[in-house]
Amino acid sequence: MNLKWSYTVLGILAIGLCLASCKEKTDSVETEQSKAIASTGEYDRTVLPIVRPKRPFYTELDVRDVKAPPRFEVKAPKGAPNVVIVLIDDMGFGVTNAFGGPIEMPTMDKLADNGLRYNRFHTTALCAPTRSALMTGYNHHSVNMGSITETATSFPGNDAIRPQSITPMPEVLLQNGYNTAMFGKCHGVPPWELSVSGPQTQWPAHSGFEKFYGFLGGETNQWAPLIYDGVTMMETPKDSDYHFTVDMTNQAISWVRFQQAMTPEKPFMMYYAPGATHAPHHTPQEWIDKNKGKFDAGWDVMRQETFERQKALGIIPQDAKLAPKPKDIKDWEDLTDKEKKLFSRQMEVYAGFAQQTDYEIGRLKEAIEDLGVMDNTVFIYIAGDNGTSAEGGMNGMFNEMTYFNQIPETVDDMLEHYDEWGSPSTYPHMAAGWAVALDAPFTWTKQVASDFGGTRNGMVIHYPKGITKTGEIREQFSHVNDIAPTVYEIVGVPAPKVVNGIKQNPIEGTSLVYTFNEKDAEEQHKVQYFEMFGNRGIYSDGWLARVIHKTPWGAKPLRTLQEDIWELYNEQEDFALTNNLADKHPEKLKELQELFMKEAEKYHVLPIDDRLFVRLTASAVGRPTLMDGRKQLILGEGMRGMAPDVFINTHNVSFSITADVEVDNNGNGVLVCQGGRFGGFSLYIKNGIPAFTYNFLGLESYTVKATEKLKSGKHKIVMDFKYDGGGPGKGGLATIIVDGNKSAENRIDKTQMTIFSVDDMADVGIDEGTQVADYGSSNKFNGKIKKVVIDVK
Template sequence: MFSQSNEVDRTHLPIAEPDPPKFKELDVRSVEAPPLFNVEAPEGAPNVIIVLIDDVGFGATTPFGGPINTPTMDRLAAGGLRYNNFHTTALCSPTRNALKTGRNHHQTNTGSIMESATGFPGNTGKIPNRVAPVAEMMRLNGYSTGAFGKWHETAAWETSVSGPFDRWPTHSGFDKFYGFIGGETDQWYPLVYDGVTRVNPPHVEGYHFTDDMTDQAIGWMKAQQSMTPDKPFYMYFATGAVHAPHHVPKEWADKYKGQFDKGWDQVRTETVAKQKEMGIIPEATQLAGRPEDLSAWEDLPEDHRKLFARQAEVFAGFMEHTDVNIGRLVDAVEAIGELDNTIIIYIAGDNGTSAEGGFIGMYNEMTYFNQVEEKVEDLLPRLDEWGGEYTFPHMSAGWAVAFDAPFKWTKQVASDFGGTRNGMIVHWPEGIDSQGEIRSQFSHVIDIAPTILEAANLPEPKSVNGTVQEPMAGTSLMYSLNDADAPEQHTLQYFEMFGNRALYQDGWFARVLHRAPWQTGQQKPLEDDVWELYNAKEDFSLVNNLANQYPERVAAMEALFMEEAEKYNVLPIDDRTVERMNPAIAGRPDLMGDRKSLTLYDGMNGMLENVFMNSKNKSKSITAEVEVDKGTTGVILTQGGRFGGWSLYMKDGRPIYTYNFLGLERFTVAAKKPIPPGPATIVMDFDYDGGGLGKGGDATISVNGKKVASGRIGRTQPLIFSADETADVGLDNQTPVADDIGVGPVATRFSGTINKVVLEIE
């Protein structure tokens, strides 16, 4: 098959096809057909696998001195390179979009996560065409491309069946996608998409999403190489682990029994000692102080220590389980003879370890996003099931600080290396001469895309799919692969997240610590922030503030930050957090807009929260026109799941409404008698108390105009039900709001007929 891959201009993608030849011959048998045009990757171009772990910090894993066993990372580090000065953006969606485009996160309009987008440039969540993803560049240059696992790069209001699908994976450069669209998923009952189609994962005993996505990735890679062995592949393998919920089979958590009883302070100390011994950090590095809000381990009551130790065991088991699955992928690449010419970039964290679990951790992570405080006495009875399907857990912030050693801060804190510095391993036998070495040049997640292009001998395109491209902001790391002493080439980088902001310049680091991750309320004015200064070349953990010694440098770097912030659409800075999840507050697009009524039909299920009618903090009514038989059972309309939501359903012919408050409390209003078979209009009216967010109200159920039940809903969720549980008509797709009619789409299927359901809000 004819290819012009080495003769054409690859700076304008897609590569233009040549004009077809003209023929004068009448009979096709008298001439030969010309070779077909086919774009091939440059000769010898490597396969590429990007592995991105979620929410694991610099000091968590064994290759970087941490306590969590990661045999695959160890193996790849021994045969490749460890980067100990690599940085992310301090939050997931921004890091992912920076990774996939080679541009700063505000250039991709991802100043924070997709769900907290606003109406301002740099924060809209809508990725512009002028920053095409590297996957699309690879695909248009002859690569097969596949993405597996977590996405979290599509605007929240673009996740409905109506699309647009431009910013979904299979319209963003990937031939294949298998994973979840949002920021997190229940690992036991995930919301899975194959391309743009929602699919139910396999119903097998012991199912876990990480196992499933790994099977899918291996199957795709083997099939692709079988069918087209000369065509390289580009794979993005982004696990949901170890983001909350921390879900892992119990035997993996039990591997760490007792190992964290020593507490987070001792773990930090031991990690730093190990890091020095391994050469991961300089010998002179000081362990940064613990944040003042966090207790010393020795000051905690015994029951607190017991709870917190188990939280760490589950987290560690989750990480090791994930790493072992990645090992299965690496083994599969080796088994087909492709490991030597595959560049594997294993990034241990899209930010630092998450402190969003607060001071005691959470049985249900959604309590954080609803600003509801859990208590130790409520969590202790759940200890034996921690990490299982009946929990949606997060660990205490004390462990986040420990797993980010030697640094002080964590995820969300873009102005501390605990939030942004993540271990990275590069393994490429045919491209790297040395093994087991460390690279210490400053680098950033925006450097990955240009590195991939240079490794594949591809130019950065000037235009993609008809749109002139904004140049990549990153710097290729190829210069450092075979030269540990090469001068760093990425010498200027801004950081900003929720008001925490900083600037790196030629080894100096100026910063503002504006808010802690557990502070979700209104903060002090941005103008009152005080800038600090550190010599990052000599002060690895940022403990010696030199601002008073070099005030002129502080002023100059603060001014330079403002220049970079204006250049990349960082301004105006928005330090609001969970309240931005509400589009009415954030000013971002809302698919429902000002609509007060939504008509739904049977078969409409899998509707994510951000594309469904927002009924929180207001009165609502549900009117269902149905046909029932004797003993009709199943869901009429539901939103959310086991860890928060509401459901109107029938059991044994009786209409029932259940409100599940964060899995902590359930309020149920139920008819005492079955309704007669035949057509019926079932109405559930909820009269909200008002007077603020998260209040209660009175619920009434009527059938054909006659009241059959009423009761009190004590309190409601003010801000969010779930990250990926859905609204469904005629069934409850994942975990159930009320499990007295079963679990899953088959068991909860409405056994009667639903003609239509109308949801109306005040």
């Protein structure tokens, strides 16, 4: 026997032994499951999926002589409740009336009056990390979501890829007999996976949700959203009265009614996550008008009034002090009349957006009540995935994309849009002074994970079947990673130990069920780290040690990580963190600093990366994109909705677009575009004339048009852009060439240095969402596109 033959035989034997071993393990699991079902009528829910019993063999010839085996069906534990989790976006601790804030949100009030309010509940200080922790029961770095997906790096803890050893809560409930659905904002899909090429394993439809209707990124235009139904991109709605929050609520109500009509005995889990109140702040005029003049007294008065209401409601202790504002935030009385006028309008729009959202949540609540199942529904209402956002800077923004491109907007410029603020013609954010006021009684805001202004959010749990002492406040420390284990305990299912043959990490959150009917129950979540872009802290049994490393509006950190100054607070005696005890208790501070490093190592927080704007560029931090190293992209008809990380990068470089097309005597429509009304470019034909428009942040627009109308037939249209160089965001010369002949050229004085849009994507043959340019009656191309080639030079 030759050596090659020997290896072949050994290989076959090895495969056979492996298959036999795998079969024995499968048979063993099936046998154990079968024994469990036979003896208790229940299954082993720690191993998912729950394995079907072994199929029996029969020797009988005639089916009439045999009794069929019982039908196997995984059912939820008897009496398991429905689960509804509502997560509002960018809403701080001091926003809602229920927690002493200035904004009336009656749905939350009603749920709080008949449920419990949690005044020491915490998030992670940013959107995607909070959502990952919420949907799993683990710390955000454990889920590899150390920051938002758009700033993922190549390091564990920050690569945005959920480990196989962590299974999302909806998947656990689905495999335990629930129907599951999600509506609204996801923000959990790595940006390079936002295409048909996927993989789509972290899309909601493949993460445990049977139904998903919403958007995948960090924000969306409420008037013209980029919506997916499952994994299918929907057409932008054409209704002039359309608003996404209304649409997603209609979808949610329709789904739950359908589900209960079909299987009223089967529990459902719904995750309702509106894009509100994240920028852009978009809401109908009727909601804005409800708040006209309400905030003219300014953010200092509003902040003080919120602080006093919080004391009156018992949300904060009577001896609590109002934390100082950040030094960068001006006193309202020092502002100009123009600033006051603009800023008051910004707050009116934000408040209307919040009120509209609560109203829509109320419609969902009423639909569940009409179905008669509210008493056996756990309704968890979380007012914010972080503190209110101060990313609008000192003046706010007409177009939030100016923030990511580091382009300041003046008050005079924004006042030109005063009457339309919040409408489809704006993409607005508000001044940071409002964010600080809406995070009262704390100093800081969203992004600042080391201050409770960034991480403390109001939460209400309503559960008539399980909560008897209603209308009370619960003061135990809690964290967003506590929600999944709370749901598991209420439902009666364990956090799985094995899923699809993969051993699962132990759950990291702590169930809150122990607080439901025991107001003074001993706190069980005793240690929790916080970290976001270098802002970091550690909570331990009433103490908080922390570092303020970077402001939300600052491009650079205040100091290096090595030079950071640690502070120490006794949080149980100092609710708003106003009395730094670092000098009085250096030994306690040292103990907590050491504890932070242990927790940071344990949960993949290290090494810390504070390079916010650098991290927006994938190549700078090792984040993959589908275009890694590519200089050419060949596109065809039907390709649309291409996100920045799956489209070739044309920022700060020379590039050309070549389109091979066929038109009739009046060609019209888009050949290829990226972005929309608030920034982007488009190569198109209008009334037979080829044109290229570069829209700079919705502030300025540059167009170059060919000189002659295209004749019927085939044509090659080229747009060649020669970048000036000399740094990012510079201008260049755009030239249009038709069938080999130079037709026209024009200067483009400014370009966007980092991103056009997070929701207006790249399209071929159409401009979905908002429009880059004025195309006339229709932007859909009426000819044929053979191909479009983009070359980066």
